[in-house]
Amino acid sequence: MAPSPALRAPAALGAGFAAAVGCVAGYDPAAPGNHYPGCPLLALTGELCPACGGLRCVHAAAHGDLAAAAHDNLLVLVAGAFAVLAWARWAVRAARGLPTPVRRPPPAVLWAVAALVLVFTVLRNLPLPFGRELAP
Numbered sequence: 001m002a003p004s005p006a007l008r009a010p011a012a013l014g015a016g017f018a019a020a021v022g023c024v025a026g027y028d029p030a031a032p033g034n035h036y037p038g039c040p041l042l043a044l045t046g047e048l049c050p051a052c053g054g055l056r057c058v059h060a061a062a063h064g065d066l067a068a069a070a071h072d073n074l075l076v077l078v079a080g081a082f083a084v085l086a087w088a089r090w091a092v093r094a095a096r097g098l099p100t101p102v103r104r105p106p107p108a109v110l111w112a113v114a115a116l117v118l119v120f121t122v123l124r125n126l127p128l129p130f131g132r133e134l135a136p
Helices: 005-026 040-045 054-062 066-095 107-125
Strands: none
Touching: 005 054, 005 066, 054 066, 066 107
């Protein structure tokens, strides 16, 4: 049975997301021989980008190891949780026939997220003990 027209978009996005997570869950990014792409910023500069460790984070989270996922990339873990919650809200509203308007966040929220990503990136590249805890 095909999903209702209102559920097609959430179902398609959910299926794509589940397939991507399933792929990363099935092939450990940290295992030798698995050829995931490397980080170009890390290769060029030796500095960690905000997404470094993200694949390992998703792999650990998919296997239920949230401590390892948080160690690999706390930002990806938190962003993934927010994304899943937003998708679930969208899917539930669509299933109930409620409107699902796309609202742009206020500029202050966008600036705050950008600042958070910047601070996270700087901290994880500092040689200080608290900064290196954010490095994978």
